[in-house]
Amino acid sequence: MIDQREKEYLLAVADAIPxxxxxxxxxxxxxxxxxxxxDIYGEDIIGKRCYEIYFGMDSPCIKCKINQVxxxxxxxxxxxxxxxxxEDKVTLFPxxxxxxxxxxxxxxxxxxxMDQLEKKLHLSNTFLHNLILSAVDAVIAADKKGxxxxxxxxxxxxxxxxxxxxxxxVDIRDIYPGDMAREVMKKLRNKDHGGPGKLKSYxxxxxxxxxxxxxxxxxxxxxxxxxxxxxxxxxxxxxxxTINMEKELEETRMQLYQSSKMxxxxxxxxxxxxxxxxxxxxxxxFSELLLEEELEDRIKQDLTRILENAKRCKDTVKELLEFxxxxxxxxxxxxxxxxxxxxxxxxxxxxxFKNIKIIKKYDLGLPEIKCDVQQLNxxxxxxIWNAAQAMKGKGTLYIITQKLPGExxxxxxxxxxxxxxxxxxxxxxxxxxxxxKQGDGLGLGLSIAYRIVENHKGKxxxxxxxxxxxxxxxxxxxxxx
Ligand SMILES: Nc1ncnc2c1ncn2[C@@H]1O[C@H](COP(=O)(O)OP(=O)(O)OP(=O)(O)O)[C@@H](O)[C@H]1O
Ligand SMILES: [Mg+2]
Numbered sequence: 001m002i003d004q005r006e007k008e009y010l011l012a013v014a015d016a017i018p019x020x021x022x023x024x025x026x027x028x029x030x031x032x033x034x035x036x037x038x039d040i041y042g043e044d045i046i047g048k049r050c051y052e053i054y055f056g057m058d059s060p061c062i063k064c065k066i067n068q069v070x071x072x073x074x075x076x077x078x079x080x081x082x083x084x085x086x087e088d089k090v091t092l093f094p095x096x097x098x099x100x101x102x103x104x105x106x107x108x109x110x111x112x113x114m115d116q117l118e119k120k121l122h123l124s125n126t127f128l129h130n131l132i133l134s135a136v137d138a139v140i141a142a143d144k145k146g147x148x149x150x151x152x153x154x155x156x157x158x159x160x161x162x163x164x165x166x167x168x169x170v171d172i173r174d175i176y177p178g179d180m181a182r183e184v185m186k187k188l189r190n191k192d193h194g195g196p197g198k199l200k201s202y203x204x205x206x207x208x209x210x211x212x213x214x215x216x217x218x219x220x221x222x223x224x225x226x227x228x229x230x231x232x233x234x235x236x237x238x239x240x241x242t243i244n245m246e247k248e249l250e251e252t253r254m255q256l257y258q259s260s261k262m263x264x265x266x267x268x269x270x271x272x273x274x275x276x277x278x279x280x281x282x283x284x285x286f287s288e289l290l291l292e293e294e295l296e297d298r299i300k301q302d303l304t305r306i307l308e309n310a311k312r313c314k315d316t317v318k319e320l321l322e323f324x325x326x327x328x329x330x331x332x333x334x335x336x337x338x339x340x341x342x343x344x345x346x347x348x349x350x351x352x353f354k355n356i357k358i359i360k361k362y363d364l365g366l367p368e369i370k371c372d373v374q375q376l377n378x379x380x381x382x383x384i385w386n387a388a389q390a391m392k393g394k395g396t397l398y399i400i401t402q403k404l405p406g407e408x409x410x411x412x413x414x415x416x417x418x419x420x421x422x423x424x425x426x427x428x429x430x431x432x433x434x435x436x437k438q439g440d441g442l443g444l445g446l447s448i449a450y451r452i453v454e455n456h457k458g459k460x461x462x463x464x465x466x467x468x469x470x471x472x473x474x475x476x477x478x479x480x481x
Contacts, residue, residue, distance in 0.1 A: 020108040023095065024050050026070070028060055031103060050106075066104050070094045138216070138236040142172035144229065146181075158216070158238055160209035172232075177207045188222055188232065197222035197229075206236065215239040251461075254426070273317045280317060283310040334373040336411060336476075337362045337401055343380040344399075352388045361400040366409055370479045375452045379460075382445035383413045383472045389436070390417030390470060407478040414471040419464040428462060 002010075014021055015035035023032040028049045038045060041053045051057045051064075069092045090108045097103045132139050138155035142148045151166040161170055173181040184204065187193045193200065199220040205213040220234040287307040291300065340360075347353055387397050395416040402410045420428060427433045429450040434443030453460040458476035465471055 020090075020106070022050075022106045023097065023103050024066065024106055025097070025101065025103045026066060028064075028066065031097060065092055069104050070102055135235075138238070139233070140166075140172070140175070140236065141223070141231055141233040143231045146172040148172055149231070150233065154238075155236070158208070158214055158236065159206060175206050177205055177213060180204060184218070184220065184234075185232070188220055197224065203239070215243060276313070276317050280310055280314050284314065331370050331372050333368040333370050334376075335366070335368050336371075336376070336409065337364075337366055339373050339377055340380050340399060340401070340411070343377050343384065347381065347384055347388075350388075352393045355394045356388055356391060357396045359396060359398045361398065363402045363409075366401050366403055367407075367478050369409055369476055371456055371476065372452075376456070379449040379452050379474070380411075380413075382449045386445060387413060387415035387417065387470070387472075389440070391415050392417075395469075404475065409476050409478065411474045411476070412471060414465060414469055416469045419468055420462060420470045422464070425462065425464075429460075 017034060018036055019034075020037040020040065021034040022030055022037050025031050028051060030045050030048055030050055030053070033041070033045055045053050049060075051060050055061065090106055092104050092106050095103055095105050132150060133152045135152055135154060138158050139150060139152045140148060140155050141150035148166050148170055151161070151163050151170075153163070155161075155166065156163050159166070159175055175181075176184065184199065184202070187202065188197060188199045190196075193202065199218060202218045202220075204216060204218050206216050208214060216236040216239055218234055218236055220232060222229050223231040223233060284307060287303055287310060291303050291307065295303070344358065348358075384397065391397075397416075398412070398414040400410075400412040400414070402412075404410050421435075424433075424435065429446050430443075431447040432443040433447075434441040436443075450460055453474055453476070456476050458474060460472065460474045462470060462472050
């Protein structure tokens with residue numbers, strides 16, 4: 001039972017509420033009102049009709065809600081508000097008065113609006129939540145102790161942690177390699193990297209669950225509450241695709257540069273070959289004719305020397321013509337495994353190959369490719385010969401063929417020699433580039449190979465293996481069209 005003192009408290013509470021609070025009987029008479037209501041409508045409102053004091057009318061409002069509240073029409077169904085009836089700006093609810101009679105409490109407090117506001121807040125929170133979760137970039141937020149409390153799907157995808165794991169047992173320091181987390185925080189607190197508490201377009205690496213390092217661009221900020229640092233949030237953009245694209249672009253640029261150099265040399269070679277071909281043919285023809293005559297031995301010897309040297313010149317001219325594409329034969333479909341074997345058959349007889357082990361890993365399902373196989377033999381020969389020279393006649397040469405998706409084949413030659421100096425790597429396909437002493441190399445082998453592969457609409461590149469040795473990779477389309 002409620003005692004007198006408690007009653008007094010409750011009355012004081014009603015008066016302390018800075019809202020209109022009234023009790024209205026079913027015949028619209030104001031039975032009670034708190035101080036706030038009396039301050040507005042006058043001390044004498046008790047006993048007056050509600051429609052009089054609110055609207056100055058002499059009969060109840062047409063849309064009076066009092067009966068509806070009591071009879072239960074339009075009531076909200078859910079929760080503890082089941083007995084409330086909502087007007088536009090006030091809240092009405094039924095009550096039994098001290099005389100046992102039904103009446104209605106009127107509170108000028110718009111619970112509906114509050115409720116709607118709450119709903120809107122909830123909706124916008126859900127929207128923001130979904131926005132973060134489905135963002136393309138990884139979004140990760142952590143509190144001051146490093147505990148992660150936001151970790152979206154993209155973050156899971158990049159870092160390999162399921163969200164639940166990241167939220168429960170991953171520390172923000174775990175996703176950075178070494179001391180990087182501290183470095184990032186230092187930069188964030190320094191105003192030089194995008195303003196205080198901000199870090200813009202900073203390239204870092206993230207450490208995945210599997211221990212892989214992923215390059216990312218980080219935009220981060222510190223979250224403050226009343227000027228106090230409470231958390232950090234980071235947006236991480238995966239740079240792997242961009243870096244690959246940059247690399248491809250650079251490679252294409254290099255190839256273009258290479259191609260233009262080759263084209264210039266091709267024209268020059270074609271011109272020189274054309275000029276030399278006819279006089280050389282004459283020298284050979286007349287030397288041969290002369291040799292058929294009765295001559296002194298001494299003259300015969302000299303003539304033979306002239307003939308041999310002229311033939312060597314003719315071979316070089318042939319080489320130049322091939323280089324400038326004028327010596328190409330008709331393309332047909334050929335088996336490259338067999339073509340490589342044929343080249344090896346010729347080379348293996350040479351003493352340089354005596355102590356070279358050749359390990360072949362051929363793709364037996366390698367499709368035949370449309371090519372000028374004579375020219376490709378030339379490519380293989382130059383590369384294999386270079387490898388043997390680099391290994392100084394001792395080592396292992398791996399030859400690998402492989403069918404690639406998209407109607408392509410790959411041929412790789414890897415040796416166990418000293419590899420190619422990174423500094424000269426961009427130059428080795430240049431005409432007349434050689435590191436060999438005079439007489440050992442002209443520096444033409446790889447430039448010819450480059451031109452031939454290019455004519456086949458293929459690609460050739462050289463690189464060094466981590467464990468040492470040089471590799472030459474050739475990719476050719478099955479049908480060059
Ligand atoms: N397998 C290899 N290992 C190390 N360096 C190599 C290898 N293949 C080529 N090179 C380097 O590339 C340079 C150019 O090779 P390229 O075949 O074009 O010319 P060359 O062998 O010097 O002369 P040529 O082929 O005209 O006789 C070589 O001088 C050498 O420095
Ligand atoms: Mg060579």
